[in-house]
Amino acid sequence: MAGQGLERREVLRVMALAAAASQFPGFSRWTFACDHIGAQSTEGAPAKPAAYLPQFFTPEEYATVERLSELIIPSEGSAGAREAGVSEFVDFMVFSDPGVQYRFRYGLTWLDAHAQQLYGETFRALTPDRQTEILQHLAYKDRYREGEDEGREFFKLVREYVVMGFYTSRVGLEELDYPGLKFYSESPGCPHGDDPEHLHLPKVVKD
Amino acid sequence: MKNLMPDQTYDVIVIGTGAGGGMAIKTLCEAGLKVCALNSGRRLDPAKDFRNHKQSYDMKYRGFGDPRKRDQYYHIENEYTAGLWEHGIAYTTAPGTEWEWPRCAAVGGKTNFWGRSAARMGDIDFKAGSRDGSDVDWPVSYEEIAPYYSRAERMIGVASTVQNRPSNPDGEYLPPMNLRCLDFILQKGCEKLGVPYLPDRLAQLTVAHEGHPPCHYCGNCTEGCDTGSFFSTPWFFLPLAEKTGNLELRTNAVVKNVLVDENGRAKGAAYIDRDRKQEMEVYAKAVVVAASCVESARILLNSKSSRFPTGLANSSGQLGHNLCDHLYGTTSYGYLPQLLGQGSFPDNVSNSQVVWMPRWQNLNNPHEEKFVRGYSIYPTGGCDEFPWYQDQIEGFGSEFKRNIKRYYPTPVSFYCQIPSLPSPTNYVDIDPEVRDIYGIPAVRVHFQWGPNELLMWEHAKEVCRDVIKASEGEVWGVGEKPNTPGYSLHETGTCRMGNDPKRFVTNRFGQAHDVPNLYVCDASVLLSCSDKTTTLSVLAFSLRTSEYLIENLRRGNPSS
Numbered sequence: 001m002a003g004q005g006l007e008r009r010e011v012l013r014v015m016a017l018a019a020a021a022s023q024f025p026g027f028s029r030w031t032f033a034c035d036h037i038g039a040q041s042t043e044g045a046p047a048k049p050a051a052y053l054p055q056f057f058t059p060e061e062y063a064t065v066e067r068l069s070e071l072i073i074p075s076e077g078s079a080g081a082r083e084a085g086v087s088e089f090v091d092f093m094v095f096s097d098p099g100v101q102y103r104f105r106y107g108l109t110w111l112d113a114h115a116q117q118l119y120g121e122t123f124r125a126l127t128p129d130r131q132t133e134i135l136q137h138l139a140y141k142d143r144y145r146e147g148e149d150e151g152r153e154f155f156k157l158v159r160e161y162v163v164m165g166f167y168t169s170r171v172g173l174e175e176l177d178y179p180g181l182k183f184y185s186e187s188p189g190c191p192h193g194d195d196p197e198h199l200h201l202p203k204v205v206k207d
Numbered sequence: 208m209k210n211l212m213p214d215q216t217y218d219v220i221v222i223g224t225g226a227g228g229g230m231a232i233k234t235l236c237e238a239g240l241k242v243c244a245l246n247s248g249r250r251l252d253p254a255k256d257f258r259n260h261k262q263s264y265d266m267k268y269r270g271f272g273d274p275r276k277r278d279q280y281y282h283i284e285n286e287y288t289a290g291l292w293e294h295g296i297a298y299t300t301a302p303g304t305e306w307e308w309p310r311c312a313a314v315g316g317k318t319n320f321w322g323r324s325a326a327r328m329g330d331i332d333f334k335a336g337s338r339d340g341s342d343v344d345w346p347v348s349y350e351e352i353a354p355y356y357s358r359a360e361r362m363i364g365v366a367s368t369v370q371n372r373p374s375n376p377d378g379e380y381l382p383p384m385n386l387r388c389l390d391f392i393l394q395k396g397c398e399k400l401g402v403p404y405l406p407d408r409l410a411q412l413t414v415a416h417e418g419h420p421p422c423h424y425c426g427n428c429t430e431g432c433d434t435g436s437f438f439s440t441p442w443f444f445l446p447l448a449e450k451t452g453n454l455e456l457r458t459n460a461v462v463k464n465v466l467v468d469e470n471g472r473a474k475g476a477a478y479i480d481r482d483r484k485q486e487m488e489v490y491a492k493a494v495v496v497a498a499s500c501v502e503s504a505r506i507l508l509n510s511k512s513s514r515f516p517t518g519l520a521n522s523s524g525q526l527g528h529n530l531c532d533h534l535y536g537t538t539s540y541g542y543l544p545q546l547l548g549q550g551s552f553p554d555n556v557s558n559s560q561v562v563w564m565p566r567w568q569n570l571n572n573p574h575e576e577k578f579v580r581g582y583s584i585y586p587t588g589g590c591d592e593f594p595w596y597q598d599q600i601e602g603f604g605s606e607f608k609r610n611i612k613r614y615y616p617t618p619v620s621f622y623c624q625i626p627s628l629p630s631p632t633n634y635v636d637i638d639p640e641v642r643d644i645y646g647i648p649a650v651r652v653h654f655q656w657g658p659n660e661l662l663m664w665e666h667a668k669e670v671c672r673d674v675i676k677a678s679e680g681e682v683w684g685v686g687e688k689p690n691t692p693g694y695s696l697h698e699t700g701t702c703r704m705g706n707d708p709k710r711f712v713t714n715r716f717g718q719a720h721d722v723p724n725l726y727v728c729d730a731s732v733l734l735s736c737s738d739k740t741t742t743l744s745v746l747a748f749s750l751r752t753s754e755y756l757i758e759n760l761r762r763g764n765p766s767s
Contacts, residue, residue: 072603080608089269097274132604139602163597167611168263168270175608176615179553179590180426181260187413187424187561188553189385196391203548205613 052088056095061108064124065090065158071128071135072162079171081162089165090158100157107154114151217243217455217491218760220476222462222506225316226742227729227749228497229440230359234753235495236448240760243489245460245478247498248293248312251319251441257431258287263592270592281309282694287430288320296461297643298501301653308501308652308693314458316499317696318439318742320429323560324585325365325438325743326408327356329376331570332737335580339573341659342629345734346706346715347748349376355747363438363746364416367408374566374581375408375739382413384561387554389588389619392543396678397564402670407563407585410742411437419443424556426592460487463647464510464519465494465725471514473725479645493756496702497728497749501530501635504701504731505650508637520702520719526712527636529629529700530652531736534660536689538584539671540620541682542596549616554589562586564621564674566738568666578662580626583738584671588619599683619680621671625663625689626736627656629700654692664689697741702731717752723759728752 054062069081069090081087094104111134115123119130126134137143138155166172179188192198218240221231228244235242251257263270271277272286284292293312300306311317330349336342353376360378367380383406386394390404397404411428412421422436435442448454459481466475466488475490496503504527510519518526566581573579596618600610627633638651656664668685675682705711708720717732719725728749730741 073608074605076605078608093268093271093274096268099274135603141601159603160598163594163611164269164271167594167597170262170264173262173264176590176594176612177551178592179551180555180592181262182425182553184424184553184556187384187422187556188387190388190391192388192391197395198388198392198543198545201545201549204550205548205609207548207613 052085052091054091056101057091057104057108060122060124061105062087062091064108064111064122067124067131068135068158069162069165071131072159073166078175081166084166084169084171086162086165086169089169090161093161093164103154103157107150107157110150110154114148217241217489219243219493219495219756220245220489220491221495221497221728222476223316223497223499223502223729224314224440224445224456225497225499225729226318226440226745227499228495229315229318229444230746230749231495231497231726231728231753231756232440232454233444233448234750235757236451236453238757239451240453240757242448242454243491244454244456245462245476245489246312246314246456246458247296247461247481247502248314249458250314250456251291251431253431253433253435253441256291256313257433259427259430259433260425261287281307282690283309283320283429283696285430287427291319291431295644296647297641297649299638299641299649299651301651304652304654305691306652306654306693307691309696310499310502314445314456315439315441319431319441321439321742322740323410323428323437323557324407324563324740325360325363325410326563326565326739327353327376327378327747328737328739328744329374331374332735332739335573335735335737339569339579341579342735343705343710346704346711352747352751355751356743359743359746359750362417363410363443364412364419365408365410365743366406366413368406370403370405370565372403372405372565373570378408380408381416384409384411384413384557387561387589388546388549388552388616389543389554390562390586392545392680393562393586393619393674393678396674396676396680399677400670400673401567402564402674403567404562404564404586407560408743409557409560411557411560417443422557424553426553426555426558428558428560457489461645461647462498462506463645464506465496466490467510467512467515467519467722471722473519473722479647481645484645493724493726493760495726495728495753495756499729500698500701500731501650501652503727503729504635505637507702508635508650509648515721520712520721520725522721523709523712525703525710527701528631528634529703529734530633530635530654531627531629531699532654532692533695533697533736534623534625534627534656534664534689534692535695536623536664537686538621538623538664538667539675539682539685540618541675541680541684542599542614542617543588543619543678543680544617545679546616548613551590552616554616555591559587559589559591560585568663576662576666578659578666580628580659580663581738582623582625582663582667584667585622585624586619586674587622588617590616591618596683619675621667621674623664623667623671623689624695624738624740625660625667626738627660629735630657633657633700635701652693656689656692661689697730697736699730699733699736699741702727703734704732705734716755717748718755718759726752726756 066087073081293310333345508518564584568581
């Protein structure tokens with residue numbers, strides 16, 4: 001059955017190989033591209049950002065993180081994780097937090113081993129449908145499967161980082177239409193004087 | 208090395224520049240007295256130090272802070288306010304005590320970032336001791352302190368409404384904040400349960416006041432206000448004091464102890480100049496201690512001499528005792544389905560500090576409930592800077608993204624303000640083993656929540672859950688445990704005021720019973736913290752004490 005028989009020992013072995021192959025540069029060389037998409041440069045036109053070089057993840061791991069972030073907050077209908085540069089944020093935060101690095105590395109390794117076991121390929125090499133299928137079993141209670149606890153734990157972790165990265169970015173705050181940090185001439189009050197119980201409001205965002 | 212160069216003698220030394228010290232400094236300077244103010248930290252530059260108009264994406268770690276340093280942050284501290292809270296000076300806790308104690312050493316202290324709730328206490332608080340038999344009464348009646356509350360309110364500007372409630376006397380108010388959608392819904396729910404839901408007493412300028420611009424409702428108040436549209440001493444009081452030419456403000460001056468002359472009178476203060484790493488002394492005719500509740504106790508306990516072997520003004524043995532604090536915590540949280548799918552609305556205009564549910568328990572009969580006294584609740588919610596409710600929503604993909612947006616205006620949560628009762632086991636003393644980086648013996652805190660406050664916590668959780676339900680909302684959860692003691696920053700006690708010198712550190716005017724030219728002007732003189740915040744009471748009592756001090760100096764008879 002799916003997920004069963006994926007030994008922790010095996011995941012750790014693969015993970016050790018990944019870590020050895022990692023380009024992890026140590027803590028002295030990092031620079032985080034704060035001027036990600038949408039941010040304004042103070043001096044003339046911003047230079048075209050070069051391809052992001054991950055600070056913590058290996059190129060393969062980073063590609064998976066990028067894919068995961070796009071699956072979690074897609075660009076359908078409005079800007080998503082891709083436009084917000086979320087995978088860069090995740091890399092930077094994991095890079096900056098030794099306490100969480102092991103969990104990410106272990107989780108990504110688990111995900112690939114899991115994909116290999118199910119479909120014979122790494123997660124990032126799968127079709128979008130299969131990727132979605134794998135995540136659904138990790139994300140929705142009624143689709144949980146036995147033996148995938150570690151995957152569920154990892155999905156929760158990576159979703160938390162993607163949500164953090166997206167909704168603190170300029171495009172994420174625009175997506176929510178964040179109303180704070182603005183200047184109002186008087187304290188904004190409820191505009192529904194005729195319906196104080198708010199039982200008959202027309203929906204702005206559809207269900 | 209001690210600097211023993213003779214210094215100018217001032218009329219008054221004021222230790223601390225927060226609400227109590229700031230009020231004393233302003234009042235004394237305006238009366239023509241020469242004041243030397245000592246402050247343990249630096250002076251802030253609002254334009255540089257207050258990052259309240261920074262978007263999360265302007266911050267290196269998006270406002271979450273450097274993960275490697277996160278364990279060192281106090282709960283109130285974040286990437287926006289990092290560097291503004293004291294970490295250098297140690298305090299210790301007794302075994303069994305958890306005490307998280309953020310101190311803002313910067314000029315203005317906690318007024319830079321306070322929650323701005325500014326309700327008056329009343330006789331229900333001042334006479335609580337005899338009313339429920341759990342303590343003594345305050346030596347001051349509401350009638351006596353009311354004019355000082357009015358004057359303090361006029362100085363700082365408080366927005367609210369007249370509410371005619373027995374637990375919280377009305378004051379002189381600026382127009383209130385407008386109620387938001389979620390307030391109307393929750394108010395209806397509260398109505399069904401007989402719980403009050405009213406505009407808070409909010410020291411935030413809804414109109415221009417005393418030369419200060421009105422609030423612009425950006426919502427990041429607790430990062431510090433760079434327009435000075437809510438009361439803090441650096442924006443409101445210190446400029447007035449400086450205008451008189453009577454103030455000398457010494458920053459980065461950590462007071463070690465109060466100096467005493469051969470007659471047992473205060474003659475000055477010894478402090479460490481943090482810049483020069485040198486011990487200094489300064490002299491005056493009178494000393495005002497206003498370093499905040501626990502720090503003031505630390506200074507006086509460390510002011511030992513052969514005449515005062517257990518610390519200055521401690522013949523009662525009560526110095527450092529009767530430490531109280533507000534039990535804080537999220538009592539329950541959930542969402543209002545009525546607002547699902549609504550567009551965003553500026554709910555977070557004042558860090559959500561718009562309304563409160565002022566004490567409604569034990570009003571007619573002090574023993575109506577299983578606990579004595581009472582508590583207040585601060586509801587909060589709506590469109591916040593970050594969708595914290597994300598962990599309540601399952602899944603991923605387009606549906607997840609749409610749900611985050613649908614729920615954006617709906618979350619609500621409730622925060623309790625529960626007073627602890629004075630207890631003989633809650634106090635501060637000096638740690639015999641530990642000294643801080645300047646060699647000053649560290650203060651040690653002994654504190655645990657008592658049964659009365661924990662009964663209130665259980666009560667509050669139940670009521671707030673019921674309010675969500677009565678408002679047709681859905682409950683996501685109830686609080687598991689209260690916040691760590693110290694969290695609220697509302698410590699009271701340690702130098703309580705009372706008429707009997709054998710039982711109280713200070714008299715009814717905040718003057719030390721043992722040392723006539725020593726005065727205390729902070730929350731340490733308050734007998735308990737009640738269900739209200741402490742700042743407005745600190746201001747009112749400090750104003751009264753300062754004027755009493757002025758009168759004594761004028762008469763040349765400080766012991767009158």
